[in-house]
Amino acid sequence: MSRRRQIDEAVDLGRRRLLIGGLTAGGGFLLGFPAMHWAGDSPEDANGGQIGFFVEIRPDNQVVIGVAQPEIGQGVRTSMPMLVAEELDVEWSSVSIRQMPLGIVKTADGFAWKYGGQGAGGSTSVTDNWTYLREVGATARQMLVQAAANQWKTSPDQCRTEPGWVICDSRGQRASYASLAAAAAALPVPDGKPDLKEASSFRIIGQAAKVMDARAIVTGRAQYGIDTDRPGMRYAVIQRCPFLDGTVVSFDDSEARKVPGVLDVFTIDGPKPGEPYVILASGIAIVATSTWAAMQGREALQIEWDRGPHAQENTPAFWRQAETLLAGTGQVVRTDGDFDASAGTAEQVVTARYRVPFVNHAPMEPQNCFAHVREDGADIIAPTQMPAGASRAVAAVTGLPRENIRVEMTMAGGGFGRRLTNDYVAEAAMISKRIGAPVKLQWSREDDVRHDFYRPSGLHEMKAALDDDGRITAWTQRLASAGKYYRRPNVKPEEQYAPELYVDDFPAGIVENLRVEWFEVQSGVPRGSWRAPAHTANAFVVQSFLDEIAHATGRDPLQMRLEMYGENRDLPYGQHGGPVFNPWRLSRLLKHVAARIDYDRRRPEGRGVGLASHFTFGGYAAHAVEVSVGSRGELNVERIVAAVDCGAVVNPLGVDAQLQGGTIDGLSTALNLEITVRDGQIEQSNFHNYRLLGLKDVPVDFETHILPWGDKPAGMGEIGLPSLAPALTNAIFRASGVRIRALPIGKQLQEAIRA
Amino acid sequence: MIRFTVNRRPVSFDGPDDTPLLWVLRDHLKLTGAKYGCGIGRCGACTVHVGGEATTACTLRVGALDGAEVLTIEGLAGPQGDLHPVQQAWLDEDVPQCGYCQPGQIMAAVDLLSRKPVPSDADIERHMSNLCRCGTYVRIRKAIHRAAGLLAGSPS
Ligand code: FES
Ligand code: FES
Numbered sequence: 001m002s003r004r005r006q007i008d009e010a011v012d013l014g015r016r017r018l019l020i021g022g023l024t025a026g027g028g029f030l031l032g033f034p035a036m037h038w039a040g041d042s043p044e045d046a047n048g049g050q051i052g053f054f055v056e057i058r059p060d061n062q063v064v065i066g067v068a069q070p071e072i073g074q075g076v077r078t079s080m081p082m083l084v085a086e087e088l089d090v091e092w093s094s095v096s097i098r099q100m101p102l103g104i105v106k107t108a109d110g111f112a113w114k115y116g117g118q119g120a121g122g123s124t125s126v127t128d129n130w131t132y133l134r135e136v137g138a139t140a141r142q143m144l145v146q147a148a149a150n151q152w153k154t155s156p157d158q159c160r161t162e163p164g165w166v167i168c169d170s171r172g173q174r175a176s177y178a179s180l181a182a183a184a185a186a187l188p189v190p191d192g193k194p195d196l197k198e199a200s201s202f203r204i205i206g207q208a209a210k211v212m213d214a215r216a217i218v219t220g221r222a223q224y225g226i227d228t229d230r231p232g233m234r235y236a237v238i239q240r241c242p243f244l245d246g247t248v249v250s251f252d253d254s255e256a257r258k259v260p261g262v263l264d265v266f267t268i269d270g271p272k273p274g275e276p277y278v279i280l281a282s283g284i285a286i287v288a289t290s291t292w293a294a295m296q297g298r299e300a301l302q303i304e305w306d307r308g309p310h311a312q313e314n315t316p317a318f319w320r321q322a323e324t325l326l327a328g329t330g331q332v333v334r335t336d337g338d339f340d341a342s343a344g345t346a347e348q349v350v351t352a353r354y355r356v357p358f359v360n361h362a363p364m365e366p367q368n369c370f371a372h373v374r375e376d377g378a379d380i381i382a383p384t385q386m387p388a389g390a391s392r393a394v395a396a397v398t399g400l401p402r403e404n405i406r407v408e409m410t411m412a413g414g415g416f417g418r419r420l421t422n423d424y425v426a427e428a429a430m431i432s433k434r435i436g437a438p439v440k441l442q443w444s445r446e447d448d449v450r451h452d453f454y455r456p457s458g459l460h461e462m463k464a465a466l467d468d469d470g471r472i473t474a475w476t477q478r479l480a481s482a483g484k485y486y487r488r489p490n491v492k493p494e495e496q497y498a499p500e501l502y503v504d505d506f507p508a509g510i511v512e513n514l515r516v517e518w519f520e521v522q523s524g525v526p527r528g529s530w531r532a533p534a535h536t537a538n539a540f541v542v543q544s545f546l547d548e549i550a551h552a553t554g555r556d557p558l559q560m561r562l563e564m565y566g567e568n569r570d571l572p573y574g575q576h577g578g579p580v581f582n583p584w585r586l587s588r589l590l591k592h593v594a595a596r597i598d599y600d601r602r603r604p605e606g607r608g609v610g611l612a613s614h615f616t617f618g619g620y621a622a623h624a625v626e627v628s629v630g631s632r633g634e635l636n637v638e639r640i641v642a643a644v645d646c647g648a649v650v651n652p653l654g655v656d657a658q659l660q661g662g663t664i665d666g667l668s669t670a671l672n673l674e675i676t677v678r679d680g681q682i683e684q685s686n687f688h689n690y691r692l693l694g695l696k697d698v699p700v701d702f703e704t705h706i707l708p709w710g711d712k713p714a715g716m717g718e719i720g721l722p723s724l725a726p727a728l729t730n731a732i733f734r735a736s737g738v739r740i741r742a743l744p745i746g747k748q749l750q751e752a753i754r755a
Numbered sequence: 756m757i758r759f760t761v762n763r764r765p766v767s768f769d770g771p772d773d774t775p776l777l778w779v780l781r782d783h784l785k786l787t788g789a790k791y792g793c794g795i796g797r798c799g800a801c802t803v804h805v806g807g808e809a810t811t812a813c814t815l816r817v818g819a820l821d822g823a824e825v826l827t828i829e830g831l832a833g834p835q836g837d838l839h840p841v842q843q844a845w846l847d848e849d850v851p852q853c854g855y856c857q858p859g860q861i862m863a864a865v866d867l868l869s870r871k872p873v874p875s876d877a878d879i880e881r882h883m884s885n886l887c888r889c890g891t892y893v894r895i896r897k898a899i900h901r902a903a904g905l906l907a908g909s910p911s
Contacts, residue, residue, distance in 0.1 A: 073853025073889045210849045217854035218842040218861060220788020220828035227787035235782070260771065290770070292778040364792055364800060364855040364888040413790070413855025414888045445793040653849050657891070661852055664890025687797040687886065695892040696880035702893050 022185055029057045029181035031140045031189075054100075054115065055084055055140050061164050061178040063090045066100045068115040069125045070385055071213075072363075072415030073661075074717040075654040076125050078212040080133060082650055086204040087137030087196060089161040090177070097212055102387035102407035111388075111402065120385040121420050121529065122576055123617040123715025126650055130713055131196075138194035146190070147183035148175050163203070199648065199711055208653040213411065225383035225410040226442065228370040234439045236431050237294040238268060239301055240283035240451050243680045244524035245273040246308035247282045255300035261293025262286060264435055265301070268427065273309050273524070276489045278396055279423045280451045280526060285431050291442050310524030311680040318677070319355065322459035322480035322521050326353075330478060330519035331494065334503035337513035339465075342474035346465030350552045352545055353461050355742035356537040358454040358482075358525055358675040360690055365413020366448040371428035372438035377404035378429060379438075383412030385419040393426040398433050416665075417529035421453050449690050450682045453528025454675050456484050456500060458521070458537060462545040465513070470553035472564070474513035477501065477541070482523040484533065496520060500534050502575040506542065506583060506615065509571040510564055525677060531665065532718035535616045536725070540670075540743065543612035543726030547733065557730065558594055558611055562587050577617035577714070585709060586613040589622035589643045592705060596641045597624040606630065607638070608734025612726035618714035620645040623663065623727035629736040633750035637667065637728070639701040646714045649706055655716050659704045662720020668693030670725035674744050759823040761786065762830025772818030777801045779817045780827060788828035788858045792886070799885030802859035803827045809866035828858035831865065841865050844902035852889035860885045864899050873903050 022030050031054055056064040065081035077097055085095050103114025116132060141161060148166035149156045152173050159168045167174045199206075216222040241247060253265040270282035284301055288294035343349060370381040371394070378400055384390050387407045395402045412419060428441035443451075458481025465474035483500045485491045497518035508514055530536070546564075550557040565587040570580035590613050594600075597609055606628050613622035626639040642663045649655055672691045676683045684690040729740040738752045756769045761784060768779050775794075780786045780803070789812050792800030796814040803812045804826040831839045838846070841864050851857045860883070867874055867882040874882070879899050887895070 071853075073851075073855075075852070208849075210846065211851050211854075213854060214846050214849065214851055215838075217851045217857050218828075218838070218845045219832055220786075220858045222854055223787075224790075224855060226791060227781075229785060229787075290778060290782045292771075292774050292782070296771075362888060364790075364798070364853065364886070366791065412853060414853045416888075442791075445795075445798075657849070657852055657894070660893050661890035664892060665888075668890070686795055687793050688795065692886050692888060693890075693892075694886060695883045695895060698890075698892045698896075700876050700896070 023182060024056060027059045027181060029140070029144070029177070029184045031055045031136065031143070055088065055136060057177045057181050059178050059181065061094060061176050063088065063095050065095055065097050066115065067097050068100050068103070068118045070118070070120045070387065070409040070412060071099070072120050072385055072412040072419065074120065074125070074658065075211065075651065076120065078209050079126060079650045079654055080129060081212070082204050082209055083129060083133035084137040086202055087134045088141050089163055091163045092204050092209060094164060099409060101409070102391055104388060104391065104402065106403045118387055120415060121417070123619070123717045123719070126713045126715050127618060134196050135194055138196055139189060142190055142194050143184040143187050144177050144180050146187055147180040151175065151180070151183065205650050206652070209651045210653060223410055224365050224413050225368045225370070225381065226365055226413070228381045228410065228440055230370060230372070230438050232438055233370065234263060234287050234435065234437055235289065235291045235294045236285055236287045236428070236439050236441045237291070237298050237444065238283045238285045238427060238441070238447070239298045239303065240281035240447065241270070241305050241308070242450060243305055243307045244310040244313065244677070246680070247306045248284060249304040249306050251284055251304065252302040255302070256286060256297040259293055259297045259300055261289040262297040263288055265297065266434060268430060274487065276487050277421070277423060277526060278393060279426050279430070287431065287435055287439065294442070295444065307680055313524055313677050313680050315676040315678070318457065318521060318523060319459060322519070325480040325519040325521065326459065326461050326478055330480070330517040331497055332515060332517050333497050333501055334508065334514065334516040336508070337474070339474045339476050339513045339515040342513040343463065343465040346473060347468045348466040348552065349463060350466065350549050351461070351463040352548050352741060353459060354541045354544060355459055356457060356540060357743055358457040359530060359669055359673050360449050360452050360454060360675050360684065361416045361418035361530055362448065362690065362692060363412070363414030363416055363418050366445055367424035367443040368441060369425045369428035370438065370440045371425070371432040373398050373400070373429050373432040377406070380405065380407045380425060380429070381410060382407070382422070382425050383410050383419060384422055384425060385412070385415045385417070386422060389420070390422040390425040393422040394429040397426045397430050416531045417533070418452065420529055445687065446685045449684050449686060453484070453526045455530030455536065456481050456527045456534070458482065458500065460537070460541040462541060464545070464549050466549070466553060470555055472507070472511050472549065475507055475511040476515040476517065478517040478519070480519035480521050482521045482525060482527060484527040484529060486527050502534060502538065504573045504575055504578070504581065505538060507564065510566065510583065524680065532616050532721045535614060535718070535722040536669070539612065539614040539722030540725045540729070543614065543723060544729055544741070547610070547730045548739065558590060558599060561590060561611070561613065577615070581615050583615070585620045585645050586615060586622060589613055589620055589645055589707060592707060593622045593624035593641045593643045596703065596705070597626060597639060599624065606735055608731045608736070610727045610730025610732070610734060612723040612730060614723040616719040616722055619647070619716065619719035621659070621719045621723050623723045625724070625727040625731045627728065627731040627735050629732060629749060633753040635732065635745070635749055637697070637699050639699055641703050641705070642720065642724070643705040643707060644716070644719060645707045645709045646716050646719065647709050648711050648713045649708050650713050652706060655706050656704050658716040659706070659720040660702070662718065663724050664693060664698055666721040666724025667698070667728065670728055670743055670745055671697070672744050672746065757817055757821050759820045759825060761825045762827060768817055772816060774817050775813050776803070776815040776817050776820060776825070777812035780812060786827050786829050790855055790858060792856070797886070798856070799859045799863055800856050802862040802885065804862060804866065807869070809863050828862060831861070839865065840905035841868065841902040844898040844905055847901055848894045848898040850891050850894040850898050852891055856885060856887045860887065860895055864895070864902065867899065868903060868906055872906060874899060
């Protein structure tokens with residue numbers, strides 16, 4: 001996954017080795033990491049800046065836990081400290097948090113993480129930190145117990161803890177953590193791994209914890225990137241070239257400079273066509289004394305654009321190109337058995353093509369970044385999913401050494417993969433460097449819709465061969481797409497397919513003759529990771545096609561899936577979310593949602609239920625959707641049942657929120673969302689023509705279920721989404737007989753019924 | 756010079772009349788609770804009350820506000836920081852994900868409840884047009900029903 005790629009230059013020094021204890025200026029006990037050569041320590045650092053902030057027990061028994069991951073609405077500022085607090089054994093109500101800045105340290109071998117990996121991508125926070133953060137908490141607890149035992153002249157095994165207290169029953173002693181802080185801080189950090197609790201004695205993990213920041217959010221005090229305000233700060237916007245890879249020929253800023261508050265206007269050079277993106281586009285920056293002045297200055301600019309190399313690009317031509325490619329032979333990326341031989345002798349062959357469009361991330365908070373670039377270093381404050389990438393981007397455009405670039409993450413108004421890329425951070429740094437002053441760059445919604453790393457678009461051709469029992473003997477998926485590794489550095493041409501087709505996905509290992517083939521469509525549209533990346537496309541295609549096969553063979557779609565998913569066993573899974581995939585866990589969820597929605601009940605004419613299920617990044621989900629379709633093709637989503645198995649559950653309220661949000665994201669995207677290109681420009685520009693779903697379109701009848709599994713959690717940020725779209729289109733087929741093979745659904749139903 | 760009140764305090768602005776209220780609040784008055792989401796009145800992230808009614812601050816020129824009373828999310832809680840019942844309901848139902856749209860959602864919900872103290876689901880659907888990219892709509896709906904209950908029970 002993207003996250004792995006982006007941190008690979010950082011060297012993991014072995015986290016345990018770096019834990020050290022210390023005393024804060026306020027007399028608290030602090031367990032953290034040595035600061036080494038890092039220049040950007042936060043003021044909380046104890047021991048003269050030798051420890052990076054991590055867990056602090058304050059003299060009033062309040063506990064402050066650092067959060068290293070960026071919060072984008074996925075709930076890490078709640079779930080990560082739960083892991084620490086559980087093993088530390090404190091009252092959850094006594095816990096507050098502190099967002100840590102980017103922590104990287106320069107070592108002889110390159111850069112190392114100071115607090116452990118920091119990033120939000122690939123649903124990895126909870127899996128990556130599950131053991132590590134509990135060990136941090138357990139180590140701190142162990143030191144507090146040791147301090148108490150020393151004080152009472154007994155051994156640690158005579159002591160136990162209750163939240164916030166160490167207790168020795170045999171001596172009738174108890175001491176608050178706070179009272180032990182100084183003594184604990186003086187102890188060496190114990191060697192070896194601490195014992196961790198059995199899941200059965202968890203008091204915090206598995207309990208519903210409300211959003212840590214909720215009070216700040218509902219009172220308007222929560223600080224997002226857009227809220228950043230620093231002394232002397234200027235405001236900037238950029239008019240980016242609307243043509244893909246176009247450039248500035250000339251511009252007239254005489255009117256723009258007359259706008260009160262406008263301070264400066266200059267060009268920003270984008271990447272050359274085909275080169276990696278540091279920023280997305282060439283354009284003109286306007287610097288002003290307020291956001292509105294900058295925006296007004298932009299309106300007054302006269303710019304002549306060079307339309308660039310993609311001025312002829314149009315969405316219909318994109319689809320024709322994909323169709324032409326599918327007529328040929330592509331890159332075979334997985335082959336099991338012999339598809340051709342099996343298909344040649346088959347009783348029946350079913351085939352279908354599906355289209356998945358480009359889509360925009362559209363986080364609610366448009367991109368923005370504060371940058372203050374000085375001779376000797378830079379301060380960056382940004383809503384970002386990948387702060388180390390921000391540091392790299394700033395180093396690239398300023399030439400500053402990374403150890404002198406301080407990156408702070410604010411809360412982010414959504415991410416969805418958009419903020420994995422730090423182009424807007426690079427832009428802000430370019431502007432600040434040029435004007436020699438602190439600046440906040442603000443994107444408008446139009447900027448955000450027109451300039452994005454869009455979810456890849458592609459045309460999928462599916463073919464299945466069936467024997468006379470209707471059993472699938474051969475299966476092929478052929479995808480012609482514009483992939484997300486486009487222009488990414490250090491990716492070989494033969495690896496471009498990898499983020500588009502996850503070759504171990506279902507039905508690999510189940511259908512014996514399998515072939516997966518990829519074709520690259522040429523396009524100038526920038527592409528990137530969009531929540532659950534290619535799973536959104538592949539779940540739609542595969543789960544729709546299963547229903548098409550069931551229909552063609554007169555079988556029940558649920559029964560067919562249950563048979564194919566088979567018994568409870570692990571299949572090898574080599575892509576992100578592996579190393580194993582147990583399709584039976586999908587069956588478990590499917591049966592659950594089918595029962596809840598009363599799948600077997602006959603519905604009246606115009607009503608139908610659809611099911612789908614998918615495995616994404618270590619987690620499993622299923623959806624059942626009931627729709628009605630009116631005589632003129634009016635679609636009504638009547639009911640949604642969603643179920644998830646994300647392994648062990650850290651925060652059921654958070655899991656439920658992600659399942660609801662993912663499901664609604666799936667619905668919104670399937671119903672209406674599409675980015676199209678006309679003459680080299682993105683056609684959509686704001687929410688009037690990129691129509692996110694509103695509350696009125698979400699059925700009242702909406703339920704979510706969590707079916708826990710085992711003792712390890714899987715991340716929740718992405719699995720809630722992929723299976724919704726095919727469950728919806730399968731329901732539409734059952735209600736109306738119309739098979740939706742192109743997303744978004746848009747007006748297709750009305751058109752099909754009219755025809 | 757335009758004079759009006761924000762959260763019961765007098766304020767003034769002497770920049771261009773056509774500056775949207777949103778940017779006056781955010782950049783000049785440093786009240787950042789109202790958020791920018793679209794600038795065209797479509798998303799509701801910037802919702803505030805003017806004269807007691809919900810409106811999108813991004814489409815409202817400050818020049819039209821002379822003498823007006825503006826209430827933002829920062830002014831919704833009581834002077835002692837006691838939450839408005841709608842804010843409390845938002846906490847009780849654990850509504851926010853990223854939270855960015857929520858100040859606007861809450862201001863819209865307060866307006867709804869002032870017109871319809873016991874709103875039906877259909878009332879909520881008609882009135883709540885604010886967008887939430889994170890998809891918190893299921894909990895928003897519940898929180899509005901809960902807030903209606905809290906308001907019915909609260910003396911005022
Ligand atoms: S920012 Fe005002 S409605 Fe979107
Ligand atoms: S909570 Fe993120 S946009 Fe609504």
